[in-house]
Amino acid sequence: GESVGLHLPTLSVQEGDNSIINCAYSNSASDYFIWYKQESGKGPQFIIDIRSNMDKRQGQRVTVLLNKTVKHLSLQIAATQPGDSAVYFCAENTGTASKLTFGTGTRLQVTL
């Protein structure tokens, strides 16, 4: 079936380094993608989104890249901080359905 998946379950980076979290999706009809951050015991927190008519979008310290050719999505976090430690999920929406399909998540660990 259609799914969104992540390559790496855990990513460990040093404070100050850049982080890259990857996500693969299989539904070619998906036209909207979101990255969420989830800290332990909390609900998912919106980070950044991108529509399929774009290939890059920047926020504060974060950048999302979309490669529709290979159905790949990535989240880049610049100058990673201890507060960035969390599980990151990508999610997709096909536009005609309001539900989000989530990937399994990548745990980001920031070391000092």
Add this chain to the structure above:
Amino acid sequence: NAGVMQNPRHLVRRRGQEARLRCSPMKGHSHVYWYRQLPEEGLKFMVYLQKENIIDESGMPKERFSAEFPKEGPSILRIQQVVRGDSAAYFCASSRGAVTYEQYFGPGTRLTVT
């Protein structure tokens, strides 16, 4: 400036009891979504509701689970005759409209079935 509110935050039920989870959307939001999350997994869509209407319940189990979003009051996710496999975190999200895709999540209700 309250966000999405869910209560209770933690709920313990014995097998066979009923669980009622409540969700109050953000102010101005009329669309509510329920998701379930098992430990170390992503969120799975359950149901999408607007006021007094169920729009998409394709992720809801066929039995024991029901959801409503009345004209007044919070959205309710009801699980009857709970089993241990129902133990999970249940998250509610809300959005301003179906064409406004951004969904804001509540803190979740952690259901434990003993």
